[in-house]
């Protein structure tokens with residue numbers, strides 16, 4: 001302990017991180033035996049504007065780079081997230097804050113936070129209505145300079161998440177105060193607990209340092225006794241009967257240095273979500289996995305249903321829902337129903353009544369398959385996508401529909417915020433860059449469009465499709481599940497849709513499943529909601545949009561180009577406002593239907609094997625077994641196998657062998673005739689060579705295996721001779 005203390009004091013670092021909108025000064029020090037983190041967050045000066053809402057004047061106050069968040073009807077004030085890494089084996093005792101206020105004036109009526117409603121619901125008024133209890137109060141609002149959202153952990157690193165409020169408001173007097181520098185003292189107690197999820201891996205340290213405001217504290221983490229058993233990247237969890245469908249994916253990843261293992265529910269001993277989560281946790285610790293693909297539909301390997309209660313529709317009403325969420329398999333710390341009421345994922349369901357773990361330790365996706373054929377569709381599409389270098393990879397489509405007429409609200413307006421990027425509603429996200437992608441739009445704000453137009457665009461090849469519009473379990477973007485099933489596109493797409501229920505994979509076969517597993521066309525992956533998506537009538541400040549924007553920001557700004565990591569990152573960047581209306585809902589509802597390791601920007605290349613060489617007798621007699629050698633070279637050096645058509649309507653597929661080596665297969669022709677043997681070599685990635693043929697006459701003259709062996713011997717010698725002589 002002593003050495004650790006010294007070590008810790010030695011990390012008194014003056015660390016200034018200059019970002020566009022705020023700076024952070026962090027010091028770790030030891031005060032009276034307690035460790036303490038001092039963090040200073042500094043903010044740009046606020047901008048105050050007058051705006052009109054339904055002919056009433058309001059004040060809009062913004063700070064560059066800060067989201068304008070809060071619950072519906074509350075004064076809409078800028079807030080920011082603080083992500084503070086706690087030193088290892090400490091916990092928060094208390095947090096004190098010091099800051100000087102600057103009076104900005106009085107008589108301001110700050111605009112309220114607008115309400116969100118489910119996409120496809122309509123309203124006839126602007127849902128930006130003040131909560132009179134708050135607006136008539138002489139109490140300071142929010143009243144605290146920060147809210148403690150929770151302590152979450154990433155791979156054993158503990159992160160304190162706070163929501164900071166540099167603007168304070170007394171509604172009844174209209175007084176606004178600005179706190180330019182918020183100095184936080186996070187007082188710690190040493191609890192000596194090393195999080196069991198801590199693996200002491202360099203790759204984990206690199207990631208945590210990107211997630212927090214005080215990355216230097218990562219140096220306090222170590223665990224000399226840690227002994228891994230094995231090292232892997234991806235764990236595929238499926239069933240015994242579906243396993244063979246995923247083996248080509250396992251082979252594919254292993255051949256490309258992404259170490260992959262398949263485990264079945266028999267290996268695990270159960271398909272119960274709690275057992276699956278425990279198994280993943282053990283695999284994370286002992287096998288070092290970072291990614292999990294759940295290879296079965298919800299009725300075979302269920303997701304955990306997570307519970308959310310949220311407010312919507314003026315005047316306040318509530319809706320609640322249990323929704324299948326693979327979050328449970330990604331966020332591996334602690335309990336999810338600590339209060340034991342049978343509703344999982346409530347804000348007080350984590351350890352000791354705190355929030356549940358909402359920082360992913362492993363990145364999860366699902367292949368929601370029920371049959372081997374569906375698994376094969378999913379796997380072959382994933383592999384095909386990862387090999388393509390077709391120019392269609394530059395083609396992006398934004399699809400937007402009419403959401404509401406009064407106030408007029410277009411899905412296209414939301415989608416525009418993810419082209420190049422946006423600072424709408426305070427926070428800044430990077431989007432899909434127009435200098436690298438061809439971005440096409442199908443927007444109802446530009447005129448009505450028909451399903452046939454969308455189908456023809458998908459058929460022509462779209463790499464990335466973003467959607468905000470209407471959906472349910474059985475249709476999305478005006479496409480029914482049967483029209484999705486009829487797609488014939490070979491150029492596969494990724495779809496991110498904010499629509500409702502399209503990802504409700506617990507409800508029979510939903511849209512997401514049709515796109516990803518029911519057909520070997522359509523999409524290689526989608527991210528869709530298990531339940532409602534949410535929009536903000538008259539605006540774009542809604543939970544689904546927050547996640548959608550942060551998803552592409554992860555890919556194009558943070559370079560988290562693997563689809564599973566980008567999905568989870570979009571959630572973590574919004575974590576400081578998880579308790580705002582609808583945010584937890586969308587966090588749980590957004591599942592990835594796809595292989596989480598799929599990378600948007602980095603694809604593999606593969607070349608098909610060359611046509612095989614066939615060696616063996618040209619003739620023989622009926623009823624006798626003859627052996628043939630097959631040999632093909634794969635330019636990448638991949639193992640190859642041979643698909644042989646013996647010409648008598650019998651076919652076979654050999655085992656895989658090394659590129660350029662012989663594989664033997666025998667055949668008996670039962671009847672007289674002239675037969676054409678056709679062979680194609682296939683590499684481990686499923687690419688086929690051109691065919692080679694050889695004609696065999698049965699019978700022509702008598703032959704036997706002895707003759708054959710002589711012929712083979714001579715032929716092999718002849719080949720060598722030919723190589724030596726160079727002809």
Ligand SMILES: [Ca+2]
Nearest residue numbers: 337341343349
């Ligand atoms: Ca509960």
Ligand SMILES: [Ca+2]
Nearest residue numbers: 153332359361
């Ligand atoms: Ca975690």
Ligand SMILES: [Ca+2]
Nearest residue numbers: 297505508509
């Ligand atoms: Ca299903």
Ligand SMILES: [Ca+2]
Nearest residue numbers: 607636638683
């Ligand atoms: Ca190859």
